[in-house]
Amino acid sequence: MDLFPLCNSIRISLIATAITLALGILCAYHIARLPGWIKGIMDTFLTIPMVLPPTVVGYLILVTTSPKSALGSFLKTTLSTTITMKWYAAVIAVVIVTFPLMYRTVRSAFESFDENLLHAGRTLGLSNSLIFRRILLPNCRSGILAGIVLSFARGIGEYGATSMVAGYIAGKTATVSTTVAYYWQTNQDDLAMRWVLINLSISFAVMLTVNYFDKKNTSSKRRQSDVTLL
């Protein structure tokens, strides 16, 4: 059995998660400090992909990157390549679809963070970057980890936008979800079922990880409050 779709899915989702992680933390950090109304607008704008149908996201990516578009024709003339129908087109799709998940989880972690710790850091003469790296990020670790796991899982299963921008080309752009669709459409139910099972086990493993972190987090919090009571 050719495992290319699984490897491809993992590759796409890993790269996309790394990108959303950086973007999500950056946006969450800066947008949380903006004045109220700009924050509201930015928030809405950045979380729209969460409620948009993935096909709409896919369509918008196609419109902006197809050889007919400005960006697409620029790439075609300068690098003589196209983005659409390549595996990395799926990375763009997955980044856009998973960004809101990462952004919202990280931002709520930042927002529930005790501001006094930041103030304490500043009165101690620490630089903003040091406070960010050594105080904010480590103390929001569980929220950030949750964002990573959720984004990665969503990325593995992404179908709508991916199928529009990367299609299904066996051994080139096939992912686990597009493979299931392809086998089903071509009446190869046995193979479709295998990929369904693979999908199920990935989802199972992801949820297990999420629950593990969740439990670890609450038990460490309980331990802290026990000590406070003592």
Added chain:
Amino acid sequence: MSLYCKIQKRLGRFLLDVELDVGDEVLALLGASGCGKSMTLRCIAGIEKPDHGIIVLDDKTLFDSKKRINLPPKQRKTGMLFQDYALFPNMSVLENISISASRASRSDVDALITTFRLEGLENHHPYQLSGGQRQRCALARMLASGPDLIMLDEPFSALDTFLRWQMEQEVAATIKRFGKTVLLVSHNRDEVYRLCSRASVICSGKNEPIRTKHDLFFHPHTYADALLTGCKNIFEATASGRQISIPALCATFTTGTTVSDIEYIGIRAKKILPFFMKSLDARTIDLHYEILSVTESMFSYILLVQPIGGSQPLYWEIEKEKYPEIRQHKSILSIPVKEIMLLREARE
């Protein structure tokens, strides 16, 4: 070393309007919760930005709204002990103290660990520490950054009574070693009295002029002064010439000089005497009374008594050994006129 701070900041309907001029001393900001004490400290530390005003520490201008100077907190060198200590939960005691190590060398950190008796706890995390250890760690961390001014925000509020006393000694020693300007925010009059040299009362955002603690505690000028220094009996009063009348007690008395702007009088619960114990040459207000309730404390009884003809009760604290005599010769109490505090509403 000195701090001059004159700032205004509006927060909705609340206006913070504070002026302080502090030398190398411990100044207490005394006030009820929500009066703007902590906000004042946060403005000095640079965590909050005042609307107008000027803050100068030694020769360094930290904030000046006219010259558009507003130094970020990290350049101000103002150390702050937060109410909940704000220790970094992800770091060990050693890391907490040495994170500002660019200013403090390793040997300084070691010295602080010894001074604050944190040896053996270097690798513990804040959640593994007791309340007292947390506070010592926070004090050490604050001093490791080499501040020019330290500010203590309700330093003992998170501790239980037994630890409070111990930590007060610790803080007193720290303040003494530090030797520069210290601001202490508190609503506890005893702490303030023991730790500071001068104090300023803050009442709904405005501070009253700084006074020595003796002056403030023994000669309060305003209603807020009297209340915050623990006076339990405060009544409305009206003055005409040298005559002052207290309608709530149905009593009048005369003062040595003419007073005009008196709106309240205060009587400390411990200064009230039974009639048979008053000295004969002292002028007193003598009142018949009924006892409404008796509360026993460790070394005294606190009586709530109703003066006959008056409309409000009086708190009267009396030593335990004198209490039986009151039971025998009950019904007249004496308030020495020289112990009555004449109070205004607020500062002009």
